[in-house]
Amino acid sequence: MDVGVLYSGGKDSTLAALLSEQFGDVTLLCCTFGLTDDYEHAKRAGQAVGFPVQRVDLDPAVAREATETIVEDGFPRNGIQAVHEHALERTAELEFDGIADGTRRDDRVPTVPRSLAQSIEDRHGVSHLAPLAGIGREAIDAMVESTLEIETGLSPEVPKGDYETELRALIAEEYGPERVADLFPEHTQSRVTGRQ
């Protein structure tokens, strides 16, 4: 089967891609609202681990709605979840037999509950794969250590091609950069630079 993997250039989506290889031929899907060029970071990471990469255009209206939600909520969870669901719907319409993502068992956001996965499968005739959905943290860390080369740093310093980067940019533009710092607590990010 042909599997498209929602890809940010981070370690989770890269592990999801490596595990998805056991199910078929993998293409990395670098989603972008077209608001920044940050998907290029994901594209470079994907090329560094040796997979074909495809750009997928998301609807900028969804980004705008998500940033409004984030600003209203005062935290990014619901906005990021909405964007992930949009990306799943959008990629499920493409020519792949399966759509994979890097959601982990212990992630708070985004999540893909079984009901959502089955709904996507039923409506689009694809299979959903979340190869990390049943994996504990230590096992994920062990797989990262034995398979990937990564670069880590605080989120603004390690640009990735994930939704957060574009949402941050949009919030900075509309509400000012200090608002971004309020809404997105600084956390350590990782970007994949190659396979071991």
Added chain:
Amino acid sequence: MDVGVLYSGGKDSTLAALLSEQFGDVTLLCCTFGLTDDYEHAKRAGQAVGFPVQRVDLDPAVAREATETIVEDGFPRNGIQAVHEHALERTAELEFDGIADGTRRDDRVPTVPRSLAQSIEDRHGVSHLAPLAGIGREAIDAMVESTLEIETGLSPEVPKGDYETELRALIAEEYGPERVADLFPEHTQSRVTGRQ
């Protein structure tokens, strides 16, 4: 990391083993209550796919309690769940860094909710891996088709080394074979005979 995989000789636990290879060195754990020799079927299947196999002895008192539950309930779900949880606890005490099982996203039983997985991890200092926990049925079928040789048939004709086989034997002994047919609806089983 060293990963022990709860292994029945069926396709789900075999796929779990193949996926677990990405996290470390895999040993297949063939659990038995010592009531029948059926774990030998699992052992043969495991050897056929080329993994080291280790016998793990479960507590026969748990099997007896599970069969009582199954007979009282009139269906096997709760009894099988109790046995799976016992097997996870028992194997988590062994020398492995991770314990994996073949529970699938769409399985009704056994299941390993996140709370149970985290409890096992915290109490035993191991990682839990359920590599199929986020995988849709079509993707699992695709992986079986491209990686395994399997034999399928109705459950009594395709002996496996899973809990059900020993629980059936115990119920047949205590309550008569016709009771087994009442409690366990006939369903198609698969046993792995090798890798493609």
